[in-house]
Amino acid sequence: MPLNPFSSTGVDSSCLPSWLHWVESCPSTNTWAMQRDDLRHGEVAFTRQQTAGRGQHGRTWHAPPGVLTASFILDRLHSSQLPGLSLAAGLAAIYAVEDLLPDLSSKLWLKWSNDVLIEGRKLAGILCEAVSRGSYTRVIVGIGLNRCADFTQAGLEPDLVHSAVSLHQVSTSVPEELALLERLRHYLLEVSDICQRNGIAALIPQLRDRDFLYSRPVKIELAGEQFSGQAVGIDARGRLLVQLPTEVKALVSGRVVWWGDKTVSSVAD
Numbered sequence: 001m002p003l004n005p006f007s008s009t010g011v012d013s014s015c016l017p018s019w020l021h022w023v024e025s026c027p028s029t030n031t032w033a034m035q036r037d038d039l040r041h042g043e044v045a046f047t048r049q050q051t052a053g054r055g056q057h058g059r060t061w062h063a064p065p066g067v068l069t070a071s072f073i074l075d076r077l078h079s080s081q082l083p084g085l086s087l088a089a090g091l092a093a094i095y096a097v098e099d100l101l102p103d104l105s106s107k108l109w110l111k112w113s114n115d116v117l118i119e120g121r122k123l124a125g126i127l128c129e130a131v132s133r134g135s136y137t138r139v140i141v142g143i144g145l146n147r148c149a150d151f152t153q154a155g156l157e158p159d160l161v162h163s164a165v166s167l168h169q170v171s172t173s174v175p176e177e178l179a180l181l182e183r184l185r186h187y188l189l190e191v192s193d194i195c196q197r198n199g200i201a202a203l204i205p206q207l208r209d210r211d212f213l214y215s216r217p218v219k220i221e222l223a224g225e226q227f228s229g230q231a232v233g234i235d236a237r238g239r240l241l242v243q244l245p246t247e248v249k250a251l252v253s254g255r256v257v258w259w260g261d262k263t264v265s266s267v268a269d
Contacts, residue, residue, distance in 0.1 A: 020181065021045045027052035029071035030129055030142040041075035044185055046177075050144075066149030066166065068180055074139040074192045079130070082137065083252060084200035084238020086114040086128045087207050089141045092187035093124050094210060097145075099183050100175040101167070109212035112231075112240040112256065117212055121165035122146075141188060148174050201236040208234055215262045218242065222254035230263070 013022055019042055026032045029045045039045075050069040063069050077085075093116050094108040109117045116124040124145040131138045146166040168174045175183075194202050208214070213231035220227055220242060229242040229249070239250040 017178075017182075019043050019185065020178075023047040025049035025051065028142070029069055030127060030140050033071040033073060033140045034129065034131060039073050041073055042185065042189055043073045044070055044181060046070040046181060063144055064149050064151065064153075066147055066168075068143075068145045068147045068177060070143055070181055070184070072141045072143070072185060072188050074141060074188065075133065075136060076196055077137050077139055077192065078196075079132075079137050081195045081199055082128070082130055082139065085139060085141075085195065086126050087112065087234070087238050088191040088195055088200060088203055089126045089128060089143070089188060090114060090116050090124070091203060091206055091210065092191045093126070093143060093145065093184060095187045096180065096183035097123075097167070097175075100179055101171045101173070104171060107170075108210070110207065110210040111212045111259075112234065112251075113238075113253075116145075118165055118170055120212075122163055123165055123167070139192075143184060145180065145184075147177070147180065200238045204234065204236055204238075207238070213240070213256065213259055217260040217263065218256055219258040220251065220254045221257045222251070226257065231259070 016022055021039075021043065023029065023032055023045055024047065026047050026049075028050060029047055032047075033039060033045045047069055048065070050063040087110060090110045094110070097108060098105045104118065107118055108123070111117050114126040114128075115122050116126075124143060127142040129140045129142070131140070146164060148168040149164075149166045151161040151164050151166070191203065211234055214233055216231050218229060218231045220229070227244070229244045231240060232243045232248065233241045235241055235250055237250075239252055240254070242249045242251060
């Protein structure tokens with residue numbers, strides 16, 4: 001198999017691995033994958049032209065040229081294992097990038113609940129969507145990873161341009177698309193297996209090591225309301241812990257709309 005069946009002009013589909021489905025163009029790889037009943041555990045849908053990508057909380061995921069957009073099929077999971085899965089997927093994305101770009105080791109961070117950051121800017125976003133399959137749950141993990149994207153030429157809003165970063169901006173080399181897809185798949189299958197056997201709790205030490213928000217003041221949007229506090233960690237169920245004036249609140253969902261610089265803080269139990 002050639003090291004890179006992808007080229008700037010097209011794809012040699014005869015050279016793709018059996019687990020990879022090349023899609024010329026689609027609104028969303030997650031939507032495409034959810035509409036297919038013939039996909040199996042570990043298979044991947046990939047496109048260079050995602051026209052209507054979706055992010056968490058119903059927001060739009062912008063995918064200009066140079067953003068790697070793919071969806072990964074994970075079966076054999078129970079619904080009880082789903083909370084925190086987007087964090088586990090983020091950890092898989094970090095390991096995949098660090099495998100291929102060792103110079104970025106220890107520079108990648110997880111921002112609860114579904115973003116991978118470097119230098120405080122967004123490198124990748126994750127959207128996990130579940131579909132019931134009788135006795136088990138199928139999870140489709142959509143990943144958008146900024147590989148070599150020019151956000152300025154894409155015509156995005158200035159705040160989106162400044163909050164995003166691409167691999168070509170922070171590394172002297174950029175991995176080929178197939179290499180990234182293979183490493184992402186490898187680590188997603190690995191964390192899926194861990195979650196299946198032991199739950200998200202087995203990954204908590206690694207998740208806490210990469211917790212970007214820890215000890216930062218944060219503003220959270222939840223159910224149409226906003227409140228502020230200090231992020232004090234991730235609990236054994238993958239929930240974000242926020243210190244409020246009178247209590248520590250454990251968040252299953254919500255959106256972090258602002259964060260500040262780290263402060264000295266005690267570790268929450």
